[in-house]
Amino acid sequence: MSAESGSIRNRFEEALADLDVALTRTTPAAFESTLQEVVTEPVVGTPLPFEDVSLPEWVDDEPTPATLEAAMTSVTAASFGIADYGSVVLPSTSEGSEPVSLFPELHVPVLHERDLVADMPTAIERLGPELRDGGSAIVATGPSATADMGALVEGAHGPNAVHVVLLETGGDDE
Amino acid sequence: MNTSGGTRERKSDHIRYLLETEGDAIEANTLGFNEGRYESVADLEDYEALKSEARAIKEDAIERLPELIDELTETVEANGGTVYLADDAADANRYIREIADENDAERLVKSKSMTSEELEVNEALEADGVDVVETDLGEWVLQVADEAPSHLVAPAIHKSEDEIARLFNEQFEPDEPLETAEELTTFARDRLGELIVDADIGMTGANVITADSGSLMLVTSEGNARKTAVVPDTHVAVAGVEKIVPSVEDLAPFIELIGRSGTGQDITSYVSLLTPPVDSPVVDFDESDVALADRDDDREFHLVLIDNGRMAMREDDHLRETLYCIRCSACANTCGNFQSVGGHAFGGETYTGGIATGWEAGVHGQESAAAFNDLCTGCSRCVEACPVEIDIPWINTVVRDRINREGDDGRFEFVYDELVPDEEDTGSIDPQKRLFGNYETLAKLGSATAPVSNWLADLGPVRSVLERTVGIDRRRSLPAFERETLVDWFESRGPRVSAADAEREAVLYPDTYTNYIDVDRGKAAVRVLEAMDVHVRVPAVGESGRAPLSQGMIATADTKASRVYAGLAEHLDAGRDVVVIEPSDLAMFHSEYEKFLPETSFERLRDGSYEILEYVYGCLENGANGARLRTGDGGPDVAYHSHCQQRTLGVDRYTRAVFETLDYDVVESDVECCGMAGSFGYKQEYYELSMDVGDRLAEQFTAPEAQNRLVVASGTSCEDQLEDVLDRDAAHPVEVLDPRSRLH
Numbered sequence: 001m002s003a004e005s006g007s008i009r010n011r012f013e014e015a016l017a018d019l020d021v022a023l024t025r026t027t028p029a030a031f032e033s034t035l036q037e038v039v040t041e042p043v044v045g046t047p048l049p050f051e052d053v054s055l056p057e058w059v060d061d062e063p064t065p066a067t068l069e070a071a072m073t074s075v076t077a078a079s080f081g082i083a084d085y086g087s088v089v090l091p092s093t094s095e096g097s098e099p100v101s102l103f104p105e106l107h108v109p110v111l112h113e114r115d116l117v118a119d120m121p122t123a124i125e126r127l128g129p130e131l132r133d134g135g136s137a138i139v140a141t142g143p144s145a146t147a148d149m150g151a152l153v154e155g156a157h158g159p160n161a162v163h164v165v166l167l168e169t170g171g172d173d174e
Numbered sequence: 175m176n177t178s179g180g181t182r183e184r185k186s187d188h189i190r191y192l193l194e195t196e197g198d199a200i201e202a203n204t205l206g207f208n209e210g211r212y213e214s215v216a217d218l219e220d221y222e223a224l225k226s227e228a229r230a231i232k233e234d235a236i237e238r239l240p241e242l243i244d245e246l247t248e249t250v251e252a253n254g255g256t257v258y259l260a261d262d263a264a265d266a267n268r269y270i271r272e273i274a275d276e277n278d279a280e281r282l283v284k285s286k287s288m289t290s291e292e293l294e295v296n297e298a299l300e301a302d303g304v305d306v307v308e309t310d311l312g313e314w315v316l317q318v319a320d321e322a323p324s325h326l327v328a329p330a331i332h333k334s335e336d337e338i339a340r341l342f343n344e345q346f347e348p349d350e351p352l353e354t355a356e357e358l359t360t361f362a363r364d365r366l367g368e369l370i371v372d373a374d375i376g377m378t379g380a381n382v383i384t385a386d387s388g389s390l391m392l393v394t395s396e397g398n399a400r401k402t403a404v405v406p407d408t409h410v411a412v413a414g415v416e417k418i419v420p421s422v423e424d425l426a427p428f429i430e431l432i433g434r435s436g437t438g439q440d441i442t443s444y445v446s447l448l449t450p451p452v453d454s455p456v457v458d459f460d461e462s463d464v465a466l467a468d469r470d471d472d473r474e475f476h477l478v479l480i481d482n483g484r485m486a487m488r489e490d491d492h493l494r495e496t497l498y499c500i501r502c503s504a505c506a507n508t509c510g511n512f513q514s515v516g517g518h519a520f521g522g523e524t525y526t527g528g529i530a531t532g533w534e535a536g537v538h539g540q541e542s543a544a545a546f547n548d549l550c551t552g553c554s555r556c557v558e559a560c561p562v563e564i565d566i567p568w569i570n571t572v573v574r575d576r577i578n579r580e581g582d583d584g585r586f587e588f589v590y591d592e593l594v595p596d597e598e599d600t601g602s603i604d605p606q607k608r609l610f611g612n613y614e615t616l617a618k619l620g621s622a623t624a625p626v627s628n629w630l631a632d633l634g635p636v637r638s639v640l641e642r643t644v645g646i647d648r649r650r651s652l653p654a655f656e657r658e659t660l661v662d663w664f665e666s667r668g669p670r671v672s673a674a675d676a677e678r679e680a681v682l683y684p685d686t687y688t689n690y691i692d693v694d695r696g697k698a699a700v701r702v703l704e705a706m707d708v709h710v711r712v713p714a715v716g717e718s719g720r721a722p723l724s725q726g727m728i729a730t731a732d733t734k735a736s737r738v739y740a741g742l743a744e745h746l747d748a749g750r751d752v753v754v755i756e757p758s759d760l761a762m763f764h765s766e767y768e769k770f771l772p773e774t775s776f777e778r779l780r781d782g783s784y785e786i787l788e789y790v791y792g793c794l795e796n797g798a799n800g801a802r803l804r805t806g807d808g809g810p811d812v813a814y815h816s817h818c819q820q821r822t823l824g825v826d827r828y829t830r831a832v833f834e835t836l837d838y839d840v841v842e843s844d845v846e847c848c849g850m851a852g853s854f855g856y857k858q859e860y861y862e863l864s865m866d867v868g869d870r871l872a873e874q875f876t877a878p879e880a881q882n883r884l885v886v887a888s889g890t891s892c893e894d895q896l897e898d899v900l901d902r903d904a905a906h907p908v909e910v911l912d913p914r915s916r917l918h
């Protein structure tokens with residue numbers, strides 16, 4: 001890992017800490033056990049587009065509106081993260097990872113360390129071609145929140161908690 | 175527009191009512207947002223450069239708007255959506271009703287959109303029997319309460335937790351009465367959640383739209399816009415044409431600035447970048463056992479672009495800037511008057527806050543803007559807060575000028591015209607505005623006839639006439655005119671540092687207030703300059719044009735600018751520095767004169783003129799002996815309020831630095847504006863509002879650490895206001911530094 005990506009990771013971790021958003025760093029091998037500690041059942045998710053990890057058996061990866069509504073936790077992949085803001089970029093997919101990430105109380109975005117970018121201009125540059133290709137994404141930062149009821153409340157129409165799982169980059173990148 | 179006594183009273187009653195009912199909640203929230211903004215933008219590496227980048231993108235986009243509309247239309251259509259360019263609200267509503275009709279829509283859910291409020295699309299759809307539900311919690315509260323938004327971003331900002339709880343408990347009669355914000359939020363989420371999953375159409379606005387990809391950027395925190403756009407199979411987005419930017423890459427500065435500028439959040443929870451029709455499956459609870467991944471949806475997307483006056487604004491040299499606005503609300507949160515009354519007074523049919531004048535004049539017409547335009551005092555604190563660098567006070571001045579010119583001629587008494595020898599080709603300009611706009615003439619007359627004019631002005635019957643005819647509130651003390659003006663005094667006294675012995679030569683600009691009323695601060699300034707070995711002149715140069723400009727009398731201000739420049743040009747040519755005591759006049763020289771003078775003239779005066787403490791700072795830096803001034807050693811402890819325009823010009827720091835260099839013990843206020851703002855606080859209809867704004871300052875200066883200090887302010891109005899709200903004397907910094915000063 002280069003010194004630079006190390007510092008990007010630190011910035012990402014600090015930004016999440018400022019937001020009071022939990023983060024667990026894990027290896028692909030320990031992913032399942034890490035996830036087990038993080039989630040509350042029932043858990044839904046959408047398939048992870050990573051070669052080295054996939055959703056454990058016990059995660060319902062083909063949610064229906066009914067199971068989505070009943071779920072306490074959702075696990076979906078983030079395309080990348082933005083270090084300066086502690087944001088994760090959630091893509092719209094035909095499997096429904098965007099709405100799946102929105103309904104349950106806890107959202108667990110999963111992303112690779114190598115997919116962290118430093119700042120907003122870099123993130124938007126990366127999204128440019130994807131959006132021009134018809135894609136959509138949400139830059140999500142922390143849980144949903146509102147101040148409309150007279151005080152700040154976390155958990156409005158979306159999750160009231162976010163727990164980021166960051167996959168250590170293994171193999172060639174090390 | 176002619177404001178009669180009756181109108182004034184109604185206006186002041188309305189303001190008093192809002193101050194009492196909504197003032198506290200508005201104040202707490204806007205102050206929080208404003209403070210958050212300062213903190214959040216401080217984290218940016220180069221805030222100023224980011225604003226300029228955002229500004230440049232908008233300038234370019236509005237310039238190329240017709241072309242971008244075409245490009246966007248092609249892109250959206252190629253993506254599988256439709257675009258409808260609506261001329262006006264009725265046209266847009268007709269189209270949206272057709273979509274609802276074709277879809278047999280029973281319910282349409284909406285995320286927050288000011289543009290949809292501008293259209294009044296809810297009413298249009300409801301007339302067809304469509305159930306329209308606002309899903310933003312603040313908007314929903316207002317829908318339940320049947321009230322209008324009081325803020326661009328946080329629409330229910332005027333309502334407290336208790337009020338919302340009372341409203342919900344009455345309307346919905348829940349089993350357990352609701353109390354806390356958490357309970358209210360959970361209740362609203364559950365109820366709205368059910369309505370969303372059952373909706374036929376989702377309607378959103380758009381903060382920005384990219385022409386190259388056909389993407390909408392939606393900035394939210396609650397997540398309702400995400401649900402609204404994706405859960406139903408039909409998505410209608412309504413947006414003003416000005417929201418289009420060329421490409422996705424242009425989004426970055428807006429994402430970084432919008433939350434920080436508005437509510438002081440570095441970024442909001444969700445920035446949706448949707449390129450509809452989106453790939454996400456519809457969440458259809460009628461088929462609640464079909465896996466999302468197995469669906470094959472045919473999503474429908476309509477982008478309704480709204481003109482409604484915008485293309486005409488684009489052609490209007492003064493209103494065009496309004497189209498750069500990203501509706502972040504910074505100009506409202508930073509505004510002293512808005513912090514007190516909120517958008518129910520400071521707003522028109524749809525839009526609220528500083529920039530609302532531009533929007534209302536452009537989309538609803540001047541009538542709507544006229545109702546609240548006066549609430550902008552031109553303090554200019556919003557200018558540096560605006561992420562796209564809009565000169566909001568200028569837009570307000572232009573609209574005020576246009577309102578002045580509306581209506582019929584010849585409503586003025588002959589005598590009155592004598593008193594107001596202005597350049598205005600007046601329609602029905604308010605006598606109150608003409609009086610304050612021609613303040614210099616009044617001051618001349620008052621000074622020439624002092625002290626009789628002062629005795630007269632104090633008489634009860636005179637005050638009641640003044641209140642009845644021109645609306646000068648009788649609770650305000652009027653300034654007392656001096657018989658000997660500063661210019662006269664200096665002429666008989668002469669300079670004490672000869673040009674030959676001087677380090678520098680300066681021209682002290684005799685602003686109206688210093689020349690006719692507070693001559694003492696002018697004398698103090700002369701002595702301070704001479705202590706710095708400056709050869710001083712005080713030429714008889716007239717009023718800067720600030721007074722007429724603040725009343726929207728642009729032609730008069732323009733003429734005055736030319737006269738002032740003519741009076742100073744020779745001195746500038748001779749290499750003399752122009753030193754200004756009154757920050758609002760310096761702001762004229764440094765900003766507004768750009769609009770009145772040829773470019774080189776403007777630049778020469780701007781580059782050659784200094785605020786008095788800025789000048790003292792420069793002298794001290796260049797080796798002048800500070801010990802010849804009164805220092806903190808023998809001088810008083812100071813409670814200092816810098817002037818709003820002085821802060822916008824960024825020259826307040828010199829006063830701070832001089833006090834520090836000379837060892838003064840200073841506490842400083844952080845309120846944006848004193849609330850007096852020239853003539854504003856004298857006006858009967860705004861007296862209470864002005865005092866309410868002033869109270870925030872009074873609170874800081876009556877705190878234990880400030881209550882026994884000498885009150886010092888850089889602006890005339892601020893001094894007057896502080897004296898009124900504190901009942902303590904106030905002085906200008908230069909009077910503190912005056913070697914002869916005995917102020918304590």
Ligand code: SF4
Binds near residue numbers: 502560561
């Ligand atoms: S004028 Fe500027 S500060 Fe005011 S809402 Fe618009 S963008 Fe924000």
